[in-house]
Amino acid sequence: MSLWVFLFVIGLVLCNSGVENAKILGVFPFLSKSHYAMGNTLLKEMARRGHEVTMIAAFEEKGLPSNVSYRNIKIVTQLDKNDKRPNFFKEDMTNPYSMTLFLNSAGTMMTNQVFNSPAVKKLLESGEKFDAVIMDQFVDDSCAYFAHHFSANHILLSTTFANSWVNPLVGNPAPPSVNAELLLEFSSSMTFWERLRNTLFYLFGELNRQLYFFPKQNEVIKKNFPNARPLYDYLYNVSLVLVNAHESFNDPLALVPVMKNVGGMHVSPSGKLPSDLQKFMDVAKEGIVYFSMGSNLRSKDLPDEIKESILRVFAKLKVKILWKWEDETLPGQPANVKLSKWLPQQEILAHPNLKLFITHGGLLSTIEAVHYGVPLIALPVYGDQKLNAATAQQKGYAINIPFAEFEEARFEMALKEMLRNPKYKQNAEQRSKLFHDRPMKPMDEAIYWVEYVIRHHGAQHLRVAALKLSWYQYILLDVVGFFLAVVIAVLYISKMIFGKLCCRKSKTVKSKTH
Template sequence: MILRVVIALAFCAPHTHTARILIIVPTPAYSHQLIFRPIIEELTKNHQVTFITTNPAYPKGDTPRNLTEIDAGPISYSLWNQEVSITKFGKDNFIYDGVNVIFEVMPKIFAEQLRLADVEKLIRNAQFDLLILEAWFRPILIWSYLYKVPVLQISSMGTSPGNPDTMGLPDHWTYHPSLFHQKIYDLTTSERISEMLRYLHVQSVFDANEAKEDEILKGIFNDAPPLRSLRRNVDAMLLNLNPLWDNNRPLPQNVHYIGNINRNPAKELPRDLQAYLDSSDTGVIYMSFGTNVPPSKLPRQLTQMFASVFRELPYKVLWKWDLDVVEGMPENVKTGRWFPQADVFRHPNVKLVITQAGLQTSEEAIECGLPLIGIPFLADQWLNVDNYVHHGMGVYLNAETVTAEEFKAAIVEVIENDKYRSSVLRFRGLVSDVRLSPAQRVAWWTERLLRPGGATHMRAPAADMRLLDYLNHELLLLVICCCVCVSSLIAWTAVLILKSLLKGFGIKI
């Protein structure tokens, strides 16, 4: 049922049977690519799919029937690694420095992808009936100019700058922000100011880059129209979130949530890993910072601090690393380049997940009832951790400032205090319901409202707010006071200057 919108758009094409679908995900990040795989698997049952990706799922020449993959990975990752420094990740000012870099490098990567021989051949010769485009990246809309067909955008995360304007979504920097924010719950006045400044900065960078993106595209397609006009070509959008994770943002009928789309059936663990997990009497901690934050690139004092704390704990630790051999690891720590994460989480001995708060890891941990410690490094990860804390499922640690004492205390607190696991199980219960047919949906809502607690957790926050609160009256009053003070100071200064001038001319006042 999750793919209903995708299938419906596919059948909106002129063909009554097999449709030709082009899917494009330009971001060189495995997590962005991964959520499109179940969609492709479903669509290739009845349609011909071409997928431009930086992470092909199959070896060249070994793709399934009805699927063609175009590998844009080598050039994309090469440019990304040249221009994006991990040293900017994890810092509170990432929203300022990191966002600038990402918005600047991605149009360059996209331009090189368009110049690939296979892509140029596709543009010259191929015809399609439907476009499925990654949602966060604005220049990708040029494909809607090349092919005059229905367009579905899918976000691998939440809403990005530009998405609210494209789809008419509510856009509010504290209640319904884009993914480039750090906190939306229980804000102090100073935090409201910080989030407002982040919002204004991200929006200004996004707006300022539009002219550069137009110029890059005109360098490839001489008659390319302005990107601002192309957003009208988007027919629908899917967001890889659950409504609760997005603060129950009100959505129009052509925007839908598809949270936890990448749920996979359980598989057996490799024997050595199964034995390792089985052998723990006290429990196992799983730690991973995803594919975009390799531990070998983190400050050495940070990884050494993690290792020293693990050495003091009675638990075994699985730690995902990007090296085959990691020196100085305690005996209770097992490192590896890759673990079957979701299946590890299902093992009853796993007690805690320490993560950079990537969306997929968060969803998998919640699905398996595991509490979390979030140490965010980039993009939407701060907001994900804010959800951990708000819903009582885990705690937040700052990668820049965390100490060994804080790290150890957080681990002990989250493992030994049952409230975190209970909160995870409660949250899992709230988000596990699935959409049904209209008649079944009526029955579902009836049953839902008969349950203890009703459906109050689904209410949009603004529905219960005073207008003054929604408009951030504290900030408005602060701005008004500042304006009055500045105006008064200017007026007072002007009076003094005028008096001085008149006195100089011998005029008494």
């Protein structure tokens, strides 16, 4: 009898959740492994928890067990056709204005590839329905059409903090006086000149989106769906934004109720190192320095003069170096340097003999370092790397050397300072404590809110009233205009009255004179 009661209770729980076996569509077309990794980690976990997942992306997942429902829809990209990756070390990626223009063209090309993909067209014509569409919020705004087409709840995943690309879509207040622009290197505590630069770039970015990028994305939709409504009808219909941020590694920012900080949800170490790496790290009692430039940048593409400078500095150290190097050989490789084309980063960061992490400043790498309490030397090259590195340095667990300002002496000094000064490790460990001290794990929180939105049919009660206002109403231009009209009317009436009074007085004086 007790078994039947137990089964009955379980049945009630499953029925009441309303999201068992939900159908989830992921859209992560950007040709960046870090963006894909962020979304794929979430969608894989949702599949493991019983949901039916379909993923549209430029990459494929091949490591899932057969008992989960996970379908890949791979987009064929230029990289698949010619395998030519840009060398970001040689490109001028430091100017935020030119970077914005580059992202304009990248976004238009990428979204056209998505909608022109035969597999995507087949899905769109299949008549399938989804409970939620979770999409990467990064220069792919026309993909908002998927949520409308499949009658699904529209969920965004921002791979970085709440920024000007996503804030307007949900009415999140973000004054440029405290909200640093993503492609700049400022923190929330800006000087006057930084606030001026930040405001100018914010205005440039908003004009670029409204006058150029959104119209281009609207063209992508209209070309493929002539009867579709304007892009704006889809863009602002967002039920949830999962933000890859947390106060342990970001400056705290205001968030409306539909925005949830789930920074660190991608951290999921296996706990095991390959045997050769395990032995290499275990015996390195003097310590290990780990060096990786991430998934989009490749160390083998470093300019020769910088590569040689790094090698000279490494050769002087007593510690061992573990370097993610994407080639078979490294001319001039010192005896204390071990190379590998691929390294299990999270497992390396968790090892007790690791002293510090030399990184490009990518956000996922920064988060993993904070998770394990590892200090950083950051060599940021482009994008949000500069901001991440500057923030980490401000919080005391990193030394920031922008790649464009790299000098051998400065790099050597930073390494020696970090290896002998315990304050960086102590600050990293304090950040790690803040990272872990939260009511639930970030992955559990992310899935909770996705299921919450599905359960409550879009959770309209979380959307702020600002979304019902036009832009001029939101910034009170109509109210300002009304006050100006009143002031002008009062001044005009006062002038008329004063003029008449003066005229009467003049006539009275003249009559008395005569």
